[in-house]
Amino acid sequence: MGLFDRFKSKAAKRAVIIGLDGTPYTLVRRFIEDGTMPRLAELAGRGSLLQMDTSVPDISSVAWTSFMTGANPGRHGIYGFLDLQPNSYKIFFPNSKHIRSATLWDAVGKTGKRSVVINVPSTYPAQPLNGTLIAGFVAVDINKATYPQELVPELKRRDYRIDVDARRVQESHDALMDEILTTLDRRIKTLLWLYDSQQWDLYIGVVTETDRLQHFFMDAIFDEQHKYYSAFKDFYSKVDRFVGEIASRLRDETMILMSDHGFTKIEQQVYLNRWLVEHGFLKLKENARSIEDIAAGSLAFALDPGRIYINTKERFPDGIVDKADSSKILAEIKVGMSEITAGGASIVKRLYERDELFAGDCIDSAPDLCIQSVYGYDLKGAVNKTQLMDREVFTGMHTQDDSTCFINASADEIREGKPHITDIAPTVLAAMGIEQPPGMDGRSLFRNSGN
Template structure:
């Protein structure tokens, strides 16, 4: 009988939260796992958004190799945007690599896998799937999914009706996701099984602040939710043997959101960005002389001559001087109320990206201080604001767990997890993979 590996993702669950919940006795099944394996802190991607991070997870590549840089990306040589989906991903996901070795995979709810592609096994696509039929391969699994009442995602718009309704849907979606994961674990043949709980990310976005301030109503519900997650992990553990490699991970960390920061407003106020209309409808309304613009979350593009339709910045010295000026000015940006510095680091694209699609990468990627969520909205009339979210993603504080004690010790990033999975199944690493610090054991 061949080796088997199961990967369970808890979208946006921080390393520090896993420690806290296990130490407080909230998650006994996780605590049991930690005593028998190894938990490590892990870095996400730049930027730390699920579409980029989970694509890096499934391919083992950085964005300049797989071609996805955000939830929305630029159509090259235009100011138009598109939402990347599975058809835009360059490079093979891990289940296609395994298929070359006659390994069968079951993949449930990984973001950026919609529409579902043919594969050796079963795939149920995750965010931003909108149609269950197009989200499922093979089509023959759709009746079973409908019979169990499978939910593609949490109905987050319920927050506008009431927090209680959203919490009800969070619990319902978790129940349906758990049921589907257990069903296909038990009833399908697989060498690799991947199941992602994206519900944790939704929980954190809307309720993180409430648990941090120990809200009398929603903090207990937050903990109850993790008890349900822990119970699901317990049921998964019951259905795997001691020879199966179990990997748990998150795609990024999380923290409380203090303010949203509208970088295009700052660029406009500083004279780097102009619009022909008020309010502008899209980046196509950029006015003459605009030198830089921002896409979510904190991706700055220089309006480069020869690359952008109305680019005015010359390549070479002008480009470098502008990047350095933006870094210098943005690094000093402060919250006008608290006087807190907003920006932690600013990365030039050549420092964090490498690969065939490097020319599509943002020129600068801003990494904010915890609490300041960078936005690319073009119509805001103030630097700071706040919407319905109370939690935000972080580049640090993600986690990875492997049910082996004697693993290597080094700095880890999410791109290393794919190589770790291949190692667990004795599959050689492709030469173009970025998993140089993958987790190894004897």
């Protein structure tokens, strides 16, 4: 059976999702056109390759949780890699136990079908399911990252790596590139081993090395003379061969290839708490290290990436803003931040108030305002900066409107309109003949789907 004889039929009941963390649609298109990704080019020629929107904020913990639940953060409760404890300025790291919505594999498991879920961020610690799960970022312990535990000895024998050790950049960029390539190699071998050896109806395998490459080397791909230009393209050639390996194994499964957000070059990092301090909205204790060092008299503060919170009396222990006055403070911040410029142009693309983005039982923990920047200006929540903008070690930043979505279905099978990351789970359920649960906000990409 040839590669293109393997495309799905409407009766297909198994599904494969390959995640390429942070891979932009525009980069995929470029690599298809210049021959870097010939296998994906073949797939795209017979399927549908689409540009996709992701979550706001466009950070992996929010985006991957929105993918796995088909829900907005107001339902699933994850707003960032860092969040605030209730009625407090104390920071905590949300993990899989904080997700308030059921996952795609929960829905699949309820029908008696099995899932294999490998390296999806925000699934740590691994929760029991009908199948196999190896958690991704920010997993720290392979034992707690793996369900069932019987897989752990073999993972160790294979020297499986949960993530790239980004600290290698402190040695050199050469050392970091070697680390990225080695981790990619171990990842691909493990993904293929589990694809072949496990029983499954739904297979999800995520490559996160794409994101790590782009955070540190995104500038390389825009400059043919850059030291790492060829290495960047060679990396994606390896990813393309992996995609081809999966495609060659397909029978009649639905296959989706997706990313959780896009990427672009960083021009400057923008420190929103610095702006709030300079404009009298935020006061910090001396030598502040985090927002836990907020001082009395503060009206608002920011968390990564581009989240603004009004310091209200009803929500925070040292809040000074009455609920009735919060909209006025918010309006002042919106006007002021929309006027932040670089090179004579605004760095703000759009500002969203809470109810424009979020709905659900978890909305009370949502930020009051989310700011989306134009490409090149990475919004940060650091409190220890003395200037509004600078550049640090990263050369690449996330984008919200340039995620990748490929599905091995023809264009006439796919409904009109730009897909959203919350649409992936309903699409998979429709392909598997499983009814979409009521807690999902997305809708199937199939034109004639019942979901």
